[in-house]
Amino acid sequence: MTGGTEVRRAVPGDASAMARVHVASWRSTYRGLVPDVVLDDPDFVARRTDFWTAALTDERFAANRVAVAEHAGDVVGVAMSGPVTDRGPGTVQLYVLYLLDGHHGSGAGSALLDAVLDSGSDAVLWVADPNPRAQAFYRKHGFAFDGTEQVDGGVRERRMTRSGRSAA
Template sequence: MTDLSPPWRITALAAEHVHSLAQCHITCWREAYRGLVPDHILDAFDVDRRAEQWERLRVRHPNSTHVALVDDQVIGFASVGASRDESPVTPTELNALYIRAAWYGTGVAHALILAALPSDIPCSLWVFEKNPRAQAFYRKHGFELDGTTRIEAFTPTTEVRMVRGVDG
């Protein structure tokens, strides 16, 4: 008999995962955004600083971030919280969903979004305009572009908003 369980497990972020999450976060940005985000921004990320940020978020908002682990290494994560938009279109925002490139297409992202965000919750998210792969993934999970754009907070990159569960 073949074991059909995936090689990863999904769990809420715990203190022992914070440093590995910081490494994963930085790696994912560099893998996904090289050529889209200026190199000097990607190269300036610091693992210890990012870990401190994730630890503060973990303590302030328990169970809002889920990680995908292989052994004790974070290979992906999803983070959900209250919308940060000035005029929110949904109460909930998917703040982050990242997977290491080696795990693209394996189902990790699907498992993470299901763990972090039940499908019946209205939600918004921001995604880079020039990231069609991510937009296609989100469309599979019921998100649609709503026509709103903004410039990402610390890069000169345009983001587009996607929403689901909004009557209109």
């Protein structure tokens, strides 16, 4: 528990709340990076609900770790990690970590990260660029850019890696 926020394993009943957090975070973070037509799509929340339902119930995602942060009974953050799917470094990949704006700096993001990544494991993630707040957060948690970049959906992303042996 951090500042009145509790982090726990996500369950299928959380999918719609997780989708709302996911979409709200995208809209506040990626406006100007992701086309408005994507962010303002009226079906965006429904599609994210389907995604989270699958992530929490489909056997394809059984090896993933999914957590939520709750504050005053409301889901305010989500995180998901799982096996690395590309040939990049690391044994586990952070796929998702989103926190509603009012909860940045509360410790909930760190608690979510700890819930889905073991400090003893090497890890990799992709972060949108520019996204200075997220990049600073990941650097604080031992991640560093490895020089690899890609463009996904028109958004430039940079890969960050962390060696579990040197993580704090």
